[in-house]
Amino acid sequence: MKKILFQLSGSIACYKACYLLSKLVQDGHEVQVACTQGALKFVGEATLEGLSGRPVFTDAYEKGRMLDHIRLTQWADLALLCPASANTLNRLATGLADDVIGSLFLAWNLKKPYLVAPAMNQEMFRHPATQASLGKLQGWGIQVLETEEGRQACGDFGPGRLLDPDVIHRSVQGALGIQ
Numbered sequence: 001m002k003k004i005l006f007q008l009s010g011s012i013a014c015y016k017a018c019y020l021l022s023k024l025v026q027d028g029h030e031v032q033v034a035c036t037q038g039a040l041k042f043v044g045e046a047t048l049e050g051l052s053g054r055p056v057f058t059d060a061y062e063k064g065r066m067l068d069h070i071r072l073t074q075w076a077d078l079a080l081l082c083p084a085s086a087n088t089l090n091r092l093a094t095g096l097a098d099d100v101i102g103s104l105f106l107a108w109n110l111k112k113p114y115l116v117a118p119a120m121n122q123e124m125f126r127h128p129a130t131q132a133s134l135g136k137l138q139g140w141g142i143q144v145l146e147t148e149e150g151r152q153a154c155g156d157f158g159p160g161r162l163l164d165p166d167v168i169h170r171s172v173q174g175a176l177g178i179q
């Protein structure tokens, strides 16, 4: 079984990511959660630690974890950002390391798989800033997963919905070389 760095950013789709997190743990993988402060507005640390069995990494300056933004990148076989908010995707594409997700991204060895599963409003998704960031990330070897088209929480219809978590699960297994 593998070591997975499961990262969440602030999107309404965080609740769907919890199902995927649980599924990966049930597969037998070791899963470490890291998340933005924004993600914690949508799901609580109790859920994330409860599902993963490990304390969530969300504060780079937490006592006893000051080097986790490097150590976790050395530890993990694969990183997944799910859901990937517009804000975090745009920050990653500019190389900002002003939170744990940005720091982990810059310290990540791009020879190992890094997957992002975007989730956002259709206008945010179609925006040239977001599209340029996704293109940039792909150019760096990041595996950008598709989004689903359909009704969104805000009532809009269009692309940007989080891909079905079972489909993301298959992409993760594939990237890890597991059938």
Ligand SMILES: Cc1cc2nc3c(=O)[nH]c(=O)nc-3n(C[C@H](O)[C@H](O)[C@H](O)COP(=O)(O)O)c2cc1C
Binding pocket: 008, 009, 010, 011, 012, 013, 036, 037, 038, 039, 084, 085, 086, 087, 088, 089, 119, 120, 121, 124
């Ligand atoms: C109810 C609600 C739902 C949101 N859903 C999304 C979303 O699905 N995708 C997204 O990119 N931003 C969404 N946002 C906006 C982000 O939470 C906001 O841009 C935040 O700054 C993201 O921070 P982070 O990327 O550091 O987690 C939502 C905000 C609210 C209040």
